[in-house]
Amino acid sequence: MADVMMDTDDSAAIAAPTVRGGLNPDAARLFRVYRTISNMLNSRGYMVPKEMRDMTPMSFKARFGEHPGRESLTILVEKADDETNQLFVFFSEEEKVGVRPIKVITDRMRAEGVTNAIMVLRVDITPFAKSALSEMSDSFRIEHFKEVELLVDITQHQLVPVHQVLTQTEKSELLKRYRLKETQLPRIQPNDPVARYYGMKRGQVVKIIRPSETAGRYVTYRVCLGG
Structure with missing residues (x-):
C-alpha cells in the first residue's frame, strides 16, 4: 500500500463492526464481503443501487435467504458517466477456481457485451486459471x-489516508501545473491493496491526502506502474 502495508491474510483481524441480524457464520461472512464490494464499486464511480449501498444483515437475509448461494450474489453495474462501461462481480462457489469456471464467466461476459469483471474467490485460484x-x-x-x-x-x-483516483483531465492539469513528466511522480504498485481496491490501471494517478498537524493536510500523488 502506498502508506500502510497490511498482509491480506491479516485483514480479518482488523477491527470491524459486529454483524447482527440473525445471520449464520457463512452468511455473515458473505454479507461483509458484499458490503465491501458495494463500497468498492461506488468508489470506482459505478452506479450502485441504494438498496445495495444501504443493505443491512436483515435485508441481506431477506433478499438472499438464510443460506445464500454465492452465484446468486452476482452483480452487474455501469459507470455513472458511461452506461456502456459495465462490470460484473461473480462470487465463486468453488474453493479453488480452475479454468472451467473462467470459461463460464467469459462466455456470459461475451454474450452480454461486458469486458470488465471482478471474481470473488472463496479461497484461491489455480495457476492454470491465472494463466x-x-x-x-x-x-x-x-x-x-x-x-x-x-x-x-x-x-x-x-x-489508511484518503485516496482519490484522478481523471485523465485532472492528471493532465496536475502534470502541467507542476511541469512534471509522468515518470517523475512517485509510484504505486498495481498489486498495492489500495490500487487493487480502486482497480487502478497503468498510467493512472492517485491523490493521497493525509492529516498534517502544521498544514491541516498533506497531499501527495502517485502513478500506477501497471495493471
Whole structure:
C-alpha cells in the first residue's frame, strides 16, 4: 500500500463492526464481503443501487435467504458517466477456481457485451486459471479478490489516508501545473491493496491526502506502474 502495508491474510483481524441480524457464520461472512464490494464499486464511480449501498444483515437475509448461494450474489453495474462501461462481480462457489469456471464467466461476459469483471474467490485460484486470465487480457479484464481480503473495507481503516483516483483531465492539469513528466511522480504498485481496491490501471494517478498537524493536510500523488 502506498502508506500502510497490511498482509491480506491479516485483514480479518482488523477491527470491524459486529454483524447482527440473525445471520449464520457463512452468511455473515458473505454479507461483509458484499458490503465491501458495494463500497468498492461506488468508489470506482459505478452506479450502485441504494438498496445495495444501504443493505443491512436483515435485508441481506431477506433478499438472499438464510443460506445464500454465492452465484446468486452476482452483480452487474455501469459507470455513472458511461452506461456502456459495465462490470460484473461473480462470487465463486468453488474453493479453488480452475479454468472451467473462467470459461463460464467469459462466455456470459461475451454474450452480454461486458469486458470488465471482478471474481470473488472463496479461497484461491489455480495457476492454470491465472494463466488463462493472462492470455485473455486483451479481450477481458478480470480482477480477482479472495473473500478474506474483502471482510473489511481497507479504505475505511483509520491508518489508511484518503485516496482519490484522478481523471485523465485532472492528471493532465496536475502534470502541467507542476511541469512534471509522468515518470517523475512517485509510484504505486498495481498489486498495492489500495490500487487493487480502486482497480487502478497503468498510467493512472492517485491523490493521497493525509492529516498534517502544521498544514491541516498533506497531499501527495502517485502513478500506477501497471495493471
